[in-house]
Amino acid sequence: MTDDYHSRLRESATFPRHVIAEIQRAAREGIYDIRGFGAKRRVPDFDDLLFLGASMSRYPLEGYRETCDTSVTLGARFTKKPIELKIPITIAGMSFGALSAQAKEALGRGASAMGTSTTTGDGGMTPEERGHSDLLVYQYLPSRYGMNPDDLRKADAIEIVVGQGAKPGGGGMLLGMKISERVAGMRDLPEGIDQRSACRHPDWTGPDDLEIKINELREITDWQIPIYAKIGASRPYFDTALAVKSGADVVVLDGMQGGTAATQDVFIEHVGIPTLPAVRMAVDALKELDMHRKVQLIVSGGIRSGADVAKALALGADAVSIGTAALIALGDNSPEHEEEYRKLGTSAGYYDDWQDGKDPAGICTQDPELAARLDPELGGRRLANYLSCLTLETQTLARACGKSHVHNLEPEDLVALTVESAAMAGVPLAGTQWIPGSGY
Amino acid sequence: MQTIDVSVEGIRTLNQLLHTEDHTGAIEVQNPNGRHSIAVGATIPVDVTVNGHVGYYCAGMNQHANIQVNGNAGPGLAENMMSGQVRVTGDASQYCGATAHGGLLVVQGNAAARCGISMKGVDIVVGGNVGHMSAFMAQTGRLVICGDAGDALGDSIYEARIYVKGLVKSTGADCELKEMRDEHLEELTQLLAAANITEHSAKDFRRYGSARKLYHFNIDNANAY
Numbered sequence: 001m002t003d004d005y006h007s008r009l010r011e012s013a014t015f016p017r018h019v020i021a022e023i024q025r026a027a028r029e030g031i032y033d034i035r036g037f038g039a040k041r042r043v044p045d046f047d048d049l050l051f052l053g054a055s056m057s058r059y060p061l062e063g064y065r066e067t068c069d070t071s072v073t074l075g076a077r078f079t080k081k082p083i084e085l086k087i088p089i090t091i092a093g094m095s096f097g098a099l100s101a102q103a104k105e106a107l108g109r110g111a112s113a114m115g116t117s118t119t120t121g122d123g124g125m126t127p128e129e130r131g132h133s134d135l136l137v138y139q140y141l142p143s144r145y146g147m148n149p150d151d152l153r154k155a156d157a158i159e160i161v162v163g164q165g166a167k168p169g170g171g172g173m174l175l176g177m178k179i180s181e182r183v184a185g186m187r188d189l190p191e192g193i194d195q196r197s198a199c200r201h202p203d204w205t206g207p208d209d210l211e212i213k214i215n216e217l218r219e220i221t222d223w224q225i226p227i228y229a230k231i232g233a234s235r236p237y238f239d240t241a242l243a244v245k246s247g248a249d250v251v252v253l254d255g256m257q258g259g260t261a262a263t264q265d266v267f268i269e270h271v272g273i274p275t276l277p278a279v280r281m282a283v284d285a286l287k288e289l290d291m292h293r294k295v296q297l298i299v300s301g302g303i304r305s306g307a308d309v310a311k312a313l314a315l316g317a318d319a320v321s322i323g324t325a326a327l328i329a330l331g332d333n334s335p336e337h338e339e340e341y342r343k344l345g346t347s348a349g350y351y352d353d354w355q356d357g358k359d360p361a362g363i364c365t366q367d368p369e370l371a372a373r374l375d376p377e378l379g380g381r382r383l384a385n386y387l388s389c390l391t392l393e394t395q396t397l398a399r400a401c402g403k404s405h406v407h408n409l410e411p412e413d414l415v416a417l418t419v420e421s422a423a424m425a426g427v428p429l430a431g432t433q434w435i436p437g438s439g440y
Numbered sequence: 441m442q443t444i445d446v447s448v449e450g451i452r453t454l455n456q457l458l459h460t461e462d463h464t465g466a467i468e469v470q471n472p473n474g475r476h477s478i479a480v481g482a483t484i485p486v487d488v489t490v491n492g493h494v495g496y497y498c499a500g501m502n503q504h505a506n507i508q509v510n511g512n513a514g515p516g517l518a519e520n521m522m523s524g525q526v527r528v529t530g531d532a533s534q535y536c537g538a539t540a541h542g543g544l545l546v547v548q549g550n551a552a553a554r555c556g557i558s559m560k561g562v563d564i565v566v567g568g569n570v571g572h573m574s575a576f577m578a579q580t581g582r583l584v585i586c587g588d589a590g591d592a593l594g595d596s597i598y599e600a601r602i603y604v605k606g607l608v609k610s611t612g613a614d615c616e617l618k619e620m621r622d623e624h625l626e627e628l629t630q631l632l633a634a635a636n637i638t639e640h641s642a643k644d645f646r647r648y649g650s651a652r653k654l655y656h657f658n659i660d661n662a663n664a665y
Contacts (some may be wrong), residue, residue, distance in 0.1 A: 008577070031657075062579065079474065143558070144539035144558065144560070146518060147520055147539065148501075148520070148522055148541065149481050149483070149501040149503060149520075149522065152501070175657070176655075187579075188541070188560040188561060188579045188580050189579055189598060189599075190599060192596065193598075193655040193656065194656050194657045196577075196578060198558065200517075200544075200577075202535055202538040202539055202554065202557040202558045203497070203516040203519045203534075203535040203538040203557070204515075204516070209496070209515075212477070212495075212496045212497065213496075213497070216476065216480055216496070216497040216500050216516075217482050218475040219451065219452070219455045219481060220455075220480050220481030220500065221453075221476045221481075221503055222456065222459060306516070313532055314584075345618065368641055429663050
């Protein structure tokens with residue numbers, strides 16, 4: 001075909017090729033698309049912010065020389081054993097079931113090597129992940145699959161999951177191809193059936209009940225370990241305030257770019273708000289309650305680089321959490337599997353069918369042959385490398401702003417590139433003093 | 441017999457004692473006065489008698505203990521119980537036995553909505569009626585209802601078995617009436633005996649369980665969801 005031929009083709013803005021393909025798929029299959037990964041649409045994010053760096057009125061710290069502390073204490077509000085992290089980056093909750101046992105072990109190895117925590121998911125705690133995670137957060141989910149008091153007491157913290165950024169208001173699903181004998185046994189379900197995880201807790205409703213539930217869990221664990229509340233970003237100002245009121249030690253806030261193992265595409269792309277405004281709204285709530293830095297805020301959803309980490313901290317988060325990026329560090333979407341991605345009708349960099357159990361990288365699968373491809377030691381080393389890189393990048397930016405602790409980063413260090421991100425983050429549009437929505 | 445007045449000593453004293461591996465001997469709890477989280481997370485095989493009404497989550501996550509409440513219970517009675525026995529002489533509020541994995545829960549009176557929600561192996565015997573959405577998403581275990589059941593019994597049920605003597609207002613998605621075979625009569629007789637509920641005969645009950653039509657996500661079943 002000639003260039004002239006191409007120049008006459010015009011793609012519709014309303015019906016671009018991926019929309020046409022989805023209509024054709026829906027007409028063929030009669031059911032919504034279920035996939036993994038997170039939101040793929042462009043939303044205002046941390047790339048829309050810039051650090052100002054030091055200048056005449058602020059002096060920087062020497063890179064590689066002067067100390068820039070990255071330690072974080074989580075959950076000292078009520079408990080005897082708060083979590084002490086060496087870096088402000090944790091590993092988000094992902095289930096054994098959605099992930100292979102090897103992948104869970106690799107996450108534990110990588111996180112432990114860097115002095116940070118990893119988190120269980122729907123389906124309970126496996127001995128592999130407990131054994132390889134120095135700090136393990138045990139999720140308390142609506143399904144309560146595998147939930148038992150023995151594991152609860154083995155945990156270093158409990159995370160009550162109210163919602164998830166990829167699907168606030170939605171439960172989980174694990175399709176039959178991933179319900180192996182072991183997964184089924186841990187969840188008290190028949191092998192091979194499609195399995196739903198409930199969207200709301202079976203024995204409490206609303207913040208007043210949550211306060212009673214938190215106290216029950218504290219009684220069961222003898223007030224030893226912190227209790228987090230995880231919320232999907234939809235109404236983060238109110239949800240954060242209510243989590244604090246309910247007695248949570250830590251609020252975990254997951255923006256709409258947060259990943260999922262299996263959710264309807266329409267849910268992933270159209271429910272919840274981006275991480276950028278969510279952080280600012282949650283910090284507003286904490287400050288108004290005089291609980292900022294007393295109840296810690298962990299932010300997740302689309303964290304990819306040290307720049308994202310530093311910007312989240314500057315907006316007031318105490319730490320961040322990564323999920324999708326951690327899987328990519330283990331080997332997800334690696335070009336080395338390109339031939340097999342092609343056979344699955346996709347390509348490295350696009351693969352999102354984490355729900356179907358055929359992951360060539362051996363991460364999102366329960367197939368023993370595929371899972372065996374992931375060496376947990378190597379995967380753990382890659383994750384540790386990645387976490388190290390994120391930490392160094394975060395310190396680089398913090399030192400440039402003259403901060404001896406990454407928590408000293410502040411909104412005053414930031415400007416926004418767009419009017420939208422300025423309004424969402426509550427920082428001035430670059431080159432102006434204007435924060436849209438803050439009045440004149 | 442050790443007596444703990446929780447209106448004086450608080451629930452912490454009681455719960456800590458129930459987590460003490462070398463404790464033996466029965467415990468009597470006085471003046472619960474509707475307090476929450478009474479006798480939660482027990483790890484030892486002791487008899488606990490609570491004289492009075494209890495609030496939320498009494499006997500939550502119980503392991504091994506034999507807990508009797510002489511009164512009524514608030515929401516979440518014996519939630520996520522693993523083993524042992526819990527008995528309430530009066531009525532129980534919402535979601536009793538929620539997600540419980542094992543043991544025996546006996547409510548001698550009535551149980552409110554969502555009794556046995558998401559149960560994972562527990563046996564529950566209710567002497568009276570149960571409210572709507574009971575055994576919702578029930579996975580395994582047995583629920584015995586000696587009275588009537590409210591709307592949407594066994595909605596989205598997996599492999600749990602439900603026995604009902606009285607009326608069922610309606611069944612939920614994928615829950616259907618099943619044949620009562622000899623093995624079911626036998627297990628129901630044993631359950632009633634274990635619960636010490638003697639005024640009913642197993643042959644007067646009907647069995648409900650999963651039609652297993654929703655086990656695989658299928659567009660042809662979309663109207664059932």
